[in-house]
Amino acid sequence: MHVEEKQQKVNKAKKADKKQRRCLAIIKSDCHVTPSNDPTTYLAILNVGLSNGLTEENLLQAAAKSGGKVTEVVMLPGKSYCFLVCASMEDSELIYLAMHNVSTIGQLGAVAYLSYVKELPALAGKSEWNRPLPSGLLVISDFVSGEEEATLLKAIAEDGKTSEGTGTLKHRHVKHFGYEFLYGSNNVDPSKPLELAIPFACDILWPRLENSATAWDWSTPDQLTVNEYEPGHGIPPHVDTHSAFLDPILSLSLQSDVVMDFRRGEEQVQVRLPRRSLLIMSGEARFDWTHGIRPKHIDVVPSASGGLTTQARGKRTSLTFRRLRRGPCDCAYPTLCDTRQTKTPQELTVSLAAQAVSLELQNVHEVYDKIADHFSETRHSPWPQVAGFLDSFDPQSVVLDVGCGNGKYLGCNPRLLAIGCDRAQGLLAVGRRKGQNVFRCDCLSVPVRSSSIDGCISIAVIHHLATGERRLAAIQEMARVLRPGGRALIYVWAKDQRKNDKKSAYLRQNKAVNKERTTEQEQRQKQHKELDELPNNTPLPVHTNRTEFQQQDVLVPWKTKDEQRTTYLRYYHVFEEQELENLVAQLPEVKLVKSYYDQGNHCVIFEKISKNCS
Numbered sequence: 001m002h003v004e005e006k007q008q009k010v011n012k013a014k015k016a017d018k019k020q021r022r023c024l025a026i027i028k029s030d031c032h033v034t035p036s037n038d039p040t041t042y043l044a045i046l047n048v049g050l051s052n053g054l055t056e057e058n059l060l061q062a063a064a065k066s067g068g069k070v071t072e073v074v075m076l077p078g079k080s081y082c083f084l085v086c087a088s089m090e091d092s093e094l095i096y097l098a099m100h101n102v103s104t105i106g107q108l109g110a111v112a113y114l115s116y117v118k119e120l121p122a123l124a125g126k127s128e129w130n131r132p133l134p135s136g137l138l139v140i141s142d143f144v145s146g147e148e149e150a151t152l153l154k155a156i157a158e159d160g161k162t163s164e165g166t167g168t169l170k171h172r173h174v175k176h177f178g179y180e181f182l183y184g185s186n187n188v189d190p191s192k193p194l195e196l197a198i199p200f201a202c203d204i205l206w207p208r209l210e211n212s213a214t215a216w217d218w219s220t221p222d223q224l225t226v227n228e229y230e231p232g233h234g235i236p237p238h239v240d241t242h243s244a245f246l247d248p249i250l251s252l253s254l255q256s257d258v259v260m261d262f263r264r265g266e267e268q269v270q271v272r273l274p275r276r277s278l279l280i281m282s283g284e285a286r287f288d289w290t291h292g293i294r295p296k297h298i299d300v301v302p303s304a305s306g307g308l309t310t311q312a313r314g315k316r317t318s319l320t321f322r323r324l325r326r327g328p329c330d331c332a333y334p335t336l337c338d339t340r341q342t343k344t345p346q347e348l349t350v351s352l353a354a355q356a357v358s359l360e361l362q363n364v365h366e367v368y369d370k371i372a373d374h375f376s377e378t379r380h381s382p383w384p385q386v387a388g389f390l391d392s393f394d395p396q397s398v399v400l401d402v403g404c405g406n407g408k409y410l411g412c413n414p415r416l417l418a419i420g421c422d423r424a425q426g427l428l429a430v431g432r433r434k435g436q437n438v439f440r441c442d443c444l445s446v447p448v449r450s451s452s453i454d455g456c457i458s459i460a461v462i463h464h465l466a467t468g469e470r471r472l473a474a475i476q477e478m479a480r481v482l483r484p485g486g487r488a489l490i491y492v493w494a495k496d497q498r499k500n501d502k503k504s505a506y507l508r509q510n511k512a513v514n515k516e517r518t519t520e521q522e523q524r525q526k527q528h529k530e531l532d533e534l535p536n537n538t539p540l541p542v543h544t545n546r547t548e549f550q551q552q553d554v555l556v557p558w559k560t561k562d563e564q565r566t567t568y569l570r571y572y573h574v575f576e577e578q579e580l581e582n583l584v585a586q587l588p589e590v591k592l593v594k595s596y597y598d599q600g601n602h603c604v605i606f607e608k609i610s611k612n613c614s
């Protein structure tokens, strides 16, 4: 062999070893799977997985080429690795030799690194697919034939009232028949029927509905909305306005499968809508759950073998058929009902609280769970004034970090007994790996005895709570666990990012990105028009990173580093001057010790008043 060739081979093997080691460290920390030097029947397939579009089919094909037999595939959502269980040790060795350090899996183009492992990870995420469907939801497969699909597409292609560029729509193209759905008011004007009624081609559908074994009361639709989605497009979670349309709502999926998310409060169910199927939303599913489609190119779906696989989306056209309601909604589901919401202030408060919980769940907790590792990488250096506060306690004091994230403050002062809590499992795992005392809870309900703690910090946490009551309740919870004389420090993001002409760290980083900003900013604004709605369609603005805040309640983008470059939106309530002090002032059991501004944050220190001197 040529010397150069030899050297190239050595280099390639070295690179593979390094990559393999790095991937093994990830699976060890992610799911406690340990590598084995000797062959086992378990193979870890590293560097490829659901997160970069691997399908079970392609993986099995690649393994089959080696002649080795596979008995099970284990793919985990959001991960760039997966596992194979092989029929025997010999099968496992065959697959290892054929696939390690080779890029032969489908069209992926990524090199797979293989390793024998001692065990499989405990399965996570599969359960999202095992949940029962919302009551009143039905998906009828093969509702139309391939030929009928083509006829329907032709019928709608020619006519219809298009509503493009109406702000709330992203790239998705929309057309209306019968009546126009007005995205500004989220309603229809029953006095203004369109010239074009629902195309006759759709009449094939109604007898099929009468014949199907569904027992709801329905009348022939008089309004049709056609949505055209290119791969990567979605529709934000919403409920079709109660007062605009009757029950049920029908949606026919053409040209591509897609996954639709249904949510009600903390409940979430993913529903596969196959090409040419009909979705029927009635009762609870129509009135009490939101539905939406995430803007993605690839869906994670159950595989033939009972695991998970990926499915690339194609262009999809959906036909949503509805019947106009004339008069107020009389449903039994007030939470998302626009008619009910104008009734009593009490009902309004209940639905506001429910919305707050749902917003925090979707745009805080779920996001931090997804971005935990990447987020944690960007959070290491403690802020000096927080560290200073921690240093002000006597040795052996017990200090609780509420919303401790990756635990960066827990090791700051080793003379303290520092404990931390957070809701994000992914972030807690980082702290746990460092051997820290952390536990999982919500900051509104901390499982710590009253008056038992010497100190408390909560850095960048309560600005993620969506109502003033909830922000106050979080501070009250900290006051409750403090012993008399105990002190707490709270940091929240300030709306004003450059007080006293001192730019915050957040704005300062702007220098580096200044050049790209304008175009990126424009692009983002375009991209997010559509993502940024509350379930009841109240729009929340998407903030442009590294700029001043325009409003107090905003969605702040976080872009992942993986191949999908997904943008997650985190909800923030940025604080006005004095707002944090005013909350503290509402608690009779504490007194304000100090308030200051630090690097774009409003900060307070308060002390629990000793019983005998209050």
Ligand SMILES: O=C(O)CCC(=O)C(=O)O
Residues within 6 Å of the ligand: 225, 227, 235, 240, 251, 252, 291, 318, 320
């Ligand atoms: O694309 C779909 O199936 C749903 C469309 C939808 O929910 C709507 O237009 O209200």
Ligand SMILES: [Fe+2]
Residues within 6 Å of the ligand: 238, 239, 240, 291
């Ligand atoms: Fe809808």
